[in-house]
Amino acid sequence: MVTIKELAKRLNLSTTTVSNVIHGKTKEVSAATIERVQKALEEYEYVPNINARNLAQNKSKIIGVAMKGRADKTPNLFKDPFIAELIGGIEKVVRNSGYFMMLYASDDLGEIMKEVSTWNVDGLIAFGIREEDREKVRERYKKPIVCIDGYLCGEHPGMVDIGLTDEEGAYDAVKYLTNKGHRKIAFLSDSVGSVDSARLKGFQSALQDAGIDYRDEDFLRLNPWEDQIEESLKDICDRLDRYTAVFCVSDLYAVTLIAALVDAGKRVPEDISVIGFDDNMLAKLRRPGLTTVHQEIEKKGVIAAETLITMLNGESVPEQIILGTELVIRDTVRDIRADSEA
């Protein structure tokens, strides 16, 4: 660990000169000195001390990724392919831009914000931050923030949102189900976040357009905790006896549900049709294929990170970016129109 100071002493130069060479501020340094310094840098394998640099510049080159509630929902954050792909996308961009990524997952927003300011994080990507928490975040953190699926409304200076056509996506999926003759359709989710409620809205609209009444009991709530999921699934499978189709709020849940259904002796789609959301690898790699609503998850992460870095560069960015969805028809929805006519 050679320091600039040591190097300077060895070369009989000042730290300033060495520092200047390191940073290419070479206009005011003689060619000979540059040469000498560069050689020494190589020879002694100089690496800058980021802590000192950051301290001096009041920067960090760190981009924080804050995920409220996620640590509690999934003990292993990355087991959910959605999270994994999203973070993968972010990480790629962050790394290629010369920044570093630091992950904060906690249910306690205060905790997250404390660490974010402790590390002097240059910018923040927030995932799963609710409307009511947004003020608190802004108050304690003045640098650029990009929200993912934040459903920002109103003015939020220095804060942009990367969203999705959640409502339309769900609408298309459920419309497809009703077109195939389904009238008893359940909605499977785990909570009632902004994303879920947007998708529920689309679900309800599609039902309405088909002249079907939505009842509260159609909302099936999966408890994703590892020690409770099995029981929860069993309960849901039972309740699904009264339905011919389920719209699931994620592929993970769709695939998990299908496994439970199959284990309970039911066939998909012969006995019940299932439709997912995300079109992640779980959907893509299974055969028969999962009918689902496609979204570009990795791209979402990439765009979030790129947007943040653009902001960090002082350039302007749109207040909101909404990515599209597309229904991908594969093999888990059955056409039951013939049945009902019979």
Add this chain to the structure above:
Amino acid sequence: MVTIKELAKRLNLSTTTVSNVIHGKTKEVSAATIERVQKALEEYEYVPNINARNLAQNKSKIIGVAMKGRADKTPNLFKDPFIAELIGGIEKVVRNSGYFMMLYASDDLGEIMKEVSTWNVDGLIAFGIREEDREKVRERYKKPIVCIDGYLCGEHPGMVDIGLTDEEGAYDAVKYLTNKGHRKIAFLSDSVGSVDSARLKGFQSALQDAGIDYRDEDFLRLNPWEDQIEESLKDICDRLDRYTAVFCVSDLYAVTLIAALVDAGKRVPEDISVIGFDDNMLAKLRRPGLTTVHQEIEKKGVIAAETLITMLNGESVPEQIILGTELVIRDTVRDIRADSEA
């Protein structure tokens, strides 16, 4: 951003006293002062500046996770469920121990090591570092290192390895295949790392024990690059015409292969039996279930991180920890003994 200095001035105290209160060195501070300081800390929302702290203490509270070659193999690191689960396990422990995780994925080991020392990382978890690179790493980085699947041999002070019974696992799987009457068995992998060669060894032993000759052409090499994988899969599917079973080096590859086989009009296991390795969510969530070799991936990450933190605490740890494997029999291997007798 209040600093200790400012706080001290406001309270008419010295920075030392404030600092002492912050760190609970309360034996030599009057109760009244403690009270006052703590109240001020709350009120002004004091957060320490990590850069300054690290600079002063020459520490970082950062644990680096270095993955050589991974950035090039998978453009999105976390798309591979094995990586995702492993990192998830590490991250959980790291976070709960008050450390932070920083990810380095690059094909260039020098690049990785440079950043590791730049950030003054307290400890390193290395994944996919080859024998020949180990010296280089040790030379440039003197702090504790935990390797995952490193296949360390010989003396490596301050360096421990978390491994797996790869050879036995593969042996069990292939033994199972031969027991079921298979004699034309292929080996699917993407490279020839230590892990793969251990599994290949087990593969070969099992063949040998069943009196089957191993030929080089039985080694099917999958090219996992996104733009080449399709072609590679097609080629492999063709070559599999001459086999009744494949042993795949990962569940990801097994599931990917099955999808390709199904798309090519083949049935698993009726036409060809497939066996995987890892028993990750891909295997667990599919129906019919994937027969595979179970390993506790998340636990591997957890143990790696725990071991490193133990080392960081100055306690002693075993030089090597080998986790076990277990064959999980599900539904992708067919018993063809009846066929051959017929």
Add this chain to the structure above:
DNA sequence: TTGTACGCGTTATCAA
């Protein structure tokens, strides 16, 4: 019980 003063490695300002 509290305060002073210095060092950590780097950058930045200003003077030479």
Add this chain to the structure above:
DNA sequence: TTGATAACGCGTACAA
């Protein structure tokens, strides 16, 4: 073209 020197915020001997 180069060099002194003062920050940056914190921790810690050592002094009071």
